Structure formats: C-alpha cells, structure tokens
Amino acid sequence: MTASPLAIDTTVRLRSGYELPLLGLGVYMNDDAKTASLAALKAGYRHIDSARMYGNEAQVGEAVRESGIPRNQIYITSKVTNDDHGYEKTLAAVDESLKTFGFDYLDFMLIHSAMSDKPTRLATWKALIEAKKAGKIRSIGVSNYGVKHLEEIREAGLEIPDVNQIELQPLNQQKEIAEYCNTHGIFIEAYAPLMRTQWDVPAILEVAKKYNKTPAQILVRWSLQRGFAPLPKSANPARVASNADVYDFELSAEDVARIDALDRGKEGTITWNPVDVD
Structure with missing residues (x-):
C-alpha cells in the first residue's frame, strides 16, 4: 500500500495482486462523464467507476485517452447489468464493454446486483472468472451483494470476489455485510459516500466546521479512515x-466515532441498495 503525508492508505492490494486506488470517481447518471473524468484525472484521481447501465463507458474511455495519463496508471471499473446475467450473455457483455470503452482490458468488472436466481448468478460469476483467465479483466467483484449472495460463491468453491461495492455512508453502514467481507478478505467499495448530499445532519455539519472543510470532504475522509x-x-x-482534497487533515478518533454513531442500519438507506433480494 502507499500512503499520504498523513499516513492514510491511498491504495489497497487486492487478492488479484493489483493495486486499487481507494478514491474513485463515480459517474452514475452523468451524461457528461467525459468532462467529470478529465477533471478527476487532472485532480489526481486514478480510479473511475462506470457501468454498462450508466451509458457512459465511451465517454470515460475518451477521457482516459485524452488525459495523456498512461492507461496502466488508471483503474477502470464497469459492471454487468441484470439483463446480461448468464454465462454466455456475460461473456458477450464483457466484449461489448471493451469495445465501447476502446480498451484492451478492464481493471475491474463487477456483477451490478444479485437480481437474478442463484444458478444464474453463479453462471454469471463463472463467466467473469473465464474472462479474467482470458486477460480481458484484471480483477473481478460484485456489487449490492448481501451475505447470502457472497456465501453462494464461497459454498460453490469458486474464486472469492476481490470487492463488494455497496451503499455505505454514515446513516447506513451495512455492518453485517462489512463484517462478512472483512472476515473473508473481500474489500469494500462505498458508493453514495456523499449521502446524495443529504448531509444536513448536526454531527456532520459541526465536524465540517471544526476542520474548516466541506461536508463532502468530511464524508470522503471518514470513508477512507x-x-x-x-x-x-x-x-x-x-x-x-x-x-x-482530503489529504491535508485527519479526523480524530472522537470525530470518527461521532460519525459512526449516526448509523441507522437499513432505515438509513438513501439509494437503490438491493442487498436483500432473493
């Protein structure tokens, strides 16, 4: 792992052996993902999180090429949509995404959700394993997977996901899933870390004022810590x-605990978060 001047990790080594930059740009529902991606790369981001359903893979690919930054220094994620679940359909989806991005490989491909039946989910996962063996994907993972869905993979004796990307923000900290992932070496990516700007919460606003930072910066820093x-x-x-701009300050243990205490479990959900599907 690498660290900032304040000794916080900025990358993590995945079970695949690749280094994942921890801070990533999400481009969900962004019709101008190219502009946002170029701004992110200029600001130091080296991780962009897209998906087939977002409809902006091509824009992200253009931004990477126009940035002048070597492709191998940027971590690009996409995700298999629910409609693409199944072995053959997933293999085809990987090829389509590569063509749309204009890349020879993807750093990460995730199953976007567990919204299909168990046999189909496992077939989808086997296809990602195959695409990884073929060199089309470097690391593979899942998104919106609950403990039940993760257990399906483990009990089938298949390769364990590198990551599980879930909604994780102060009001919904997904503690059961997080504990399972930590136990089994599955890294957690947190989507909606800014609470969709629903941060009008006294604890967050007061901590932001204390550090002279924006609520968004406090939330990103909390997630990293x-x-x-x-x-x-x-x-x-x-x-x-x-x-x-979150590497020039550090939240005290007291302030981290204060934000931790905001957890409301599933009642704090602010996004899609289909972790309980059958």
Whole structure:
C-alpha cells in the first residue's frame, strides 16, 4: 500500500495482486462523464467507476485517452447489468464493454446486483472468472451483494470476489455485510459516500466546521479512515477536485466515532441498495 503525508492508505492490494486506488470517481447518471473524468484525472484521481447501465463507458474511455495519463496508471471499473446475467450473455457483455470503452482490458468488472436466481448468478460469476483467465479483466467483484449472495460463491468453491461495492455512508453502514467481507478478505467499495448530499445532519455539519472543510470532504475522509474505497460522484469539475482534497487533515478518533454513531442500519438507506433480494 502507499500512503499520504498523513499516513492514510491511498491504495489497497487486492487478492488479484493489483493495486486499487481507494478514491474513485463515480459517474452514475452523468451524461457528461467525459468532462467529470478529465477533471478527476487532472485532480489526481486514478480510479473511475462506470457501468454498462450508466451509458457512459465511451465517454470515460475518451477521457482516459485524452488525459495523456498512461492507461496502466488508471483503474477502470464497469459492471454487468441484470439483463446480461448468464454465462454466455456475460461473456458477450464483457466484449461489448471493451469495445465501447476502446480498451484492451478492464481493471475491474463487477456483477451490478444479485437480481437474478442463484444458478444464474453463479453462471454469471463463472463467466467473469473465464474472462479474467482470458486477460480481458484484471480483477473481478460484485456489487449490492448481501451475505447470502457472497456465501453462494464461497459454498460453490469458486474464486472469492476481490470487492463488494455497496451503499455505505454514515446513516447506513451495512455492518453485517462489512463484517462478512472483512472476515473473508473481500474489500469494500462505498458508493453514495456523499449521502446524495443529504448531509444536513448536526454531527456532520459541526465536524465540517471544526476542520474548516466541506461536508463532502468530511464524508470522503471518514470513508477512507474507516478503510473503505469511497466513490464520490459529481458532474461539476470544481466539486470533483474539491472532493479529492482530503489529504491535508485527519479526523480524530472522537470525530470518527461521532460519525459512526449516526448509523441507522437499513432505515438509513438513501439509494437503490438491493442487498436483500432473493
């Protein structure tokens, strides 16, 4: 792992052996993902989280090429949609994503959700394993997977996911899933870490004032100090840069605990979060 001047990890080595930059740009529902991605890369991000369902893989690919940064220094994620579940359909989806991005490989391909039946989920996972063996994907993982879905993979004797990307923010900290992932060496990526700007919470606002930082910066820093990979989203280039300005301060243990105490479990959900599907 590498560390910032304040000794916080900025990358994590995955079970695949690759280094994942912890701070990533989310481009969900961003019709101008190219502009946001270029702003992020200029601001120091080296991780962009896209998906087939977002419809902006091509824009992300263009931004990477126009940035002038070597491709192997940027970590790019996409995700298999629910409609693409199944062995053959997943293999085809991987090839389609590569063509759309204009890349020879993807750093990460995730199953976007567990919203199909068990046999189909496992077939989808086997296809990602095959695509990885073929060199089309470097690391593989899942998203919106609950403990039940993760256990399906383990009980089938298949390769364990490198990551599980879930909604994880102060109001919904997914403690049961997080504990399972930590026990089994599955790294957690946190989507919606900025709470979709629903941060009008006294504890967050007061901590932000204390450190002279924005609520968004406090939330990103909290996620990093908790050991997650936050994926803040913004279409505004200035905010994209601001959200990454989190390495010149450190939340005290007391302030981390204060934000930890905001957890409301599933009642604190603010996004899609289909971790309980059958």
